[in-house]
Amino acid sequence: MEQYVIKGGIPLRGEVEIGGAKNAALAILSASIMTDETVTIENLPDVRDINVLLEAIAGIGAVVQRIDKSTVKINGSTIGDLSVDYEYIKKIRASYYLLGALLGKYKKAIVPLPGGCNIGSRPIDQHIKGFKALGADVDIKNGAIVAKAENLRGNHIYLDVVSVGATINIILASAMAPGRTILENAAKEPHVVDVANFLNSMGANIKGAGTDVIRIKGVEKLHKTEYSIIPDQIEAGTFMFAAAATGGDVLVKSVIPKHLEATSSKLEEIGCIVEEFDDAVRVCAPGKLHHTNVKTLPYPGYPTDMQPQIAVTLAISEGSSIVTESIFENRFKYADEIRRMGANIKVEGNSAIINGVGKLTGARVSAPDLRAGAALVIAGLSAEGITIVDDIVYIQRGYERFEEKLKSLGAEIEKVSSEKEIQKFRLRVG
């Protein structure tokens, strides 16, 4: 199993380029099969989740042509199989976007039920509520969701929970449904807007994405398009906190600063200087960081995907902080790991009380999930001594060339897969 080995205590300095947003790309790749013409998608992040979804799309019969690591052409006209193979949904939950896309275009889709994951049970009842409201019969059979409709028809749908996935899946299923769909209490994340913009570039008629009321007028057909994915605000935020936690000075490039407002404002609250440019933000960290409180909320609130990253930074900030996780029920699994690095963190229900300590010390830790794994790397970069992060396959799901980008900022980090390589690293860094 591959690991990261890190020598901490080095302030990160320099510039880093952010890639395309994984969570926008997963939805847009699924939406691309809704036309029989060829769709070209650029600025794809070269990460495991994207590559698995492209296999799933090829698996149902679409033609998938990888132009280069960040560009793909997809043509859905040859799709013959409306049933997605279990192996794909097991690897990435977001294969469930193929439900909305296949139902929307072919009025039938069979996708295995996504399991829970390390951060919570993650039900999909709101997705199913939306499909049924559009006229589909939805059953769970042999561990799969079977959705089919004689005819789909627009409807007025009110989400009980603000859900990114349900919002996107209902947009997909209704984009070609005759009539009008009004989706209330919709998620407003940047990647919801990106999916709507993508579908509109294919001839869809979707208005209001980015607000909590989205209006979709079904269209007969969708046509080819060329589209570039928005920058990944979570990858950007992760590097911003890496700069803060190491007392560094980093220019994070190819971002949309507006998407980072909640993150930037929290970094300023703990004492960083955040400078915004057209498509970049610069984070400069002072000697000492101080405490703050944060509660994760749907966009534009503070993102749950940035919760572990701020928590490990608060672990070395002066004073006592409270981190409240209001979106998922089990997103503090990194607490046990950073406690082994000397952090003073106590989890009570959906809050973590963190009393900052001067410094963390390096230890062997294990990544419990994607964002917590990235946060443990941040902890290792700031800690005194050597940290080894196991189970980095989680991190590789959503971060492209993570260790390379960190190295370009001066970090002492290597991807290794044996004790021998760890010893070699120790000898080299001293």
Ligand code: EPZ
């Ligand atoms: C998306 O997950 C992201 N994943 C998550 O990012 C992100 O944390 C989450 O949105 C919130 O921003 C992708 O986009 C692939 P939700 P999603 O539906 O759509 C409840 C990462 O690290 N809910 O907005 O699954 C749910 O349990 C990942 O990149 C229902 O109750 O999240 C949760 O409490 C982790 N019923 C809340 O809503 C439903 O039918 C928000 O979930 C759907 C959701």
